[in-house]
Amino acid sequence: MTLVKRNYNNWNSLLEDFWGSVANNHSEKELNVPPVNIQENKEAFQLDLAAPGLQKQDFKLSVNEGLFTISFEKVNSPETKVEKMHRQEFSTQSFKRTFTLDEKIDAENISAKYENGILQITLPKKEEVKVPSKEISVL
Structure with a gap:
């Protein structure tokens, strides 16, 4: 570990540095976001979301205005004693x-x-629309 000496001219720069480091040190686990792997091949993108212990009916997937959302809402059930x-x-x-x-x-x-325990989502790519080549004659 190296000690880095910083020269703070005012309290604002000190606070910005502190809160910036706090925000950057949060892991996805602390922010309660399941990790996702994203792969691409010729036909599609593949998202693998790690969510062990859930059931397939627990997930809600939606597409709205260009945004794809994956969510899970915990429902409080009566606990068994x-x-x-x-x-x-x-x-x-x-x-x-x-x-x-x-x-x-x-x-x-x-x-x-x-x-x-893995939610596998396939996001297929659209077929590329190919414009046929055409020769244009000059008049």
Whole structure:
């Protein structure tokens, strides 16, 4: 670890540096956002969202005005009484992830499946419209 000496001319720069470092040090886990892997091939983009312990009916996927949203809303259910719980670390929390779709994505044919704790979403690419070449004669 290296000690970095900074010269703060006023309180605003000190506060900006402090709050900027606090905001940048939050991990996705602390912000309650499940991690996503995004892959691309010739036909589609593949999103893999890690969300173990949920059911496929728990997810809500929607497309609205060029935004693709994946969400899960935790519903409080009556808890079953365990005789003597010493420690409880398992929990699920609501989340929402939103991605911007560009004009290359065929939003009408997005598909998803949930298997082994991974939500796999396929975002197919649109067929490229090819304009036939044409010779133009000069008059």
